[in-house]
Amino acid sequence: MKLRFGVSFENDNGLRYFGEGPYRLLRMVEEMSSLRAAAQCMGMAYTKAFHLIKQAEENLGFPLIKRSIGGKGGGGSSLTLEAKELVRRYEAYRAACDHMAEELYQKHFSDFLPEASSNYRK
């Protein structure tokens, strides 16, 4: 038995603008230095990926991706300093939540349901 745990940030209109999806997209952009390649890799339309990033940027209030045009390799996308910081903090937050969810499960269910381990995608 495993716990599947998720947390996302939502604005006052009920729009979820940051969570597992945008986080993975940012990580992929970091790795591939291209939003287009990152989207492709996640099986996501480029327009959708672009929209997700724009939406997150608008709600977070800072840019996440910067584009370099031309140069060696013909330009591409990279994460802003703020985006790198967000990714780092989100990972730590997620891991902490994950750990707590498991501990709380023990507390609330240990004498009633089987033991659980957490299942957050690493």
Place this chain on the structure above:
Amino acid sequence: MKLRFGVSFENDNGLRYFGEGPYRLLRMVEEMSSLRAAAQCMGMAYTKAFHLIKQAEENLGFPLIKRSIGGKGGGGSSLTLEAKELVRRYEAYRAACDHMAEELYQKHFSDFLPEASSNYRK
């Protein structure tokens, strides 16, 4: 800014068999004394509701709903003792997770993102 948080139980095949949906369904059955009425109320096909309950029962290893046939009111569905206990514990667990997700957010994001309140549907 709000946190949207969710936790569900998953079996070794990656099937999520208990979480917010089945929990709400059980609460509704308790209220309406009928799985059919509960499903209708949630805008869910009866067959889907039935399947969700069966799946949860199989994975939890105990029955959740018992049917009474005939009698005053023409029979209906009610929660087993185990289901009542599960509902009670899930609510407490959810509330505890919710609380800790908010606390951990403060710890990980307070000097970087706006303050957040949690948004779990009560």
